[in-house]
Amino acid sequence: MHSNRMMWATALLSAGLVLASCGGDFEGVTPGQAETEVETGTVTAEANSPIYDRARAYAAAHPTRDGGSWAGWCGSLMWRFGQLPESSARPSAIEAYRASKIVSTNPATALTGAFHWWDIGADGHVGADLNGGGTAVFMASNHLSQSWGTAIGINSISGYTSRSGARYLGWSMDYAGGKIAGGGAPPGGGGGGSSLPKTDTEFDGVPGPIYYKRIQTVGQRDYGYTGPIDGVTGSNTEKIRVRITARELNKRGGPRTSAEDDGIPGSIYWTRVQTVGRSFGYTGPIDGIPGPNTYKAEHRICGYAVNRAF
Numbered sequence: 001m002h003s004n005r006m007m008w009a010t011a012l013l014s015a016g017l018v019l020a021s022c023g024g025d026f027e028g029v030t031p032g033q034a035e036t037e038v039e040t041g042t043v044t045a046e047a048n049s050p051i052y053d054r055a056r057a058y059a060a061a062h063p064t065r066d067g068g069s070w071a072g073w074c075g076s077l078m079w080r081f082g083q084l085p086e087s088s089a090r091p092s093a094i095e096a097y098r099a100s101k102i103v104s105t106n107p108a109t110a111l112t113g114a115f116h117w118w119d120i121g122a123d124g125h126v127g128a129d130l131n132g133g134g135t136a137v138f139m140a141s142n143h144l145s146q147s148w149g150t151a152i153g154i155n156s157i158s159g160y161t162s163r164s165g166a167r168y169l170g171w172s173m174d175y176a177g178g179k180i181a182g183g184g185a186p187p188g189g190g191g192g193g194s195s196l197p198k199t200d201t202e203f204d205g206v207p208g209p210i211y212y213k214r215i216q217t218v219g220q221r222d223y224g225y226t227g228p229i230d231g232v233t234g235s236n237t238e239k240i241r242v243r244i245t246a247r248e249l250n251k252r253g254g255p256r257t258s259a260e261d262d263g264i265p266g267s268i269y270w271t272r273v274q275t276v277g278r279s280f281g282y283t284g285p286i287d288g289i290p291g292p293n294t295y296k297a298e299h300r301i302c303g304y305a306v307n308r309a310f
Helices: 002-014 031-040 049-063 073-082 093-096 157-162 210-222 234-252 268-279 292-307
Strands: 102-104 117-118 125-129 136-140 152-155 167-172
Touching: 031 117, 049 073, 049 152, 073 093, 073 125, 073 136, 093 117, 093 125, 117 157, 125 157, 136 157, 152 157, 157 167, 210 234, 210 292, 234 268, 268 292
Parallel strands: none
Antiparallel strands: 102 167, 117 125, 117 167, 125 136, 136 152
């Protein structure tokens, strides 16, 4: 597989395509300037995620790109480091941005493994969020706060934006359809987990702020939820809750409920909640008509799902 990826990349280059190049990385930057930025910038990450550790290991193994500088090869770094599928390769970062699904333009809400995008030069720029929240973004650039090789390292969203003059475009969980394995934890997770504790709703069927924060976090990662991660439910959070519950129901057999797609519960959805609910303490009839006990089973099923989502 590795040789196939190399042959494919070589074929792209021989065809005259520059695989995932970056715009603006060489403009107005001298070696001395880049070194000064590396020496004076700081990124604090008290608890680092497994993706952060993988990025450090990757940079240690690949401090240069095929013997040269990583400068100008931001998309190539994402593709190689993330082990993304060949279908996600694009000639430039800006083209990959156009083929990706932007979740939000607020970097503080970004999850681990998210891709951050900028408009700069002809080709744009991209980096991978290692800890969530946009504080430690792995990138190929001369504009770094921590250098891990030749134009490879990390910077914060604000740090790169201010130094490069680029316009921030937002973040996505995919790079033209490809995703970094193990991503999706909220900011501050560290150690492979999340700063959010598990929700007791799985066991008592009583929804609370942690339950809804987990729903919102999964919704942001998987369903395009763009609201706040505040643990306060509303119409958008409720729709995501139904979709998460329906996904768990559909994993457990049929008939399939379309609520996974549209977030609208119907008779099949409620019948499946009651059926699957037998494993969560539900003892009422299987009639597709919701009541207090059905709602409690629904919350327990959703709590089970979000506790295992990250």
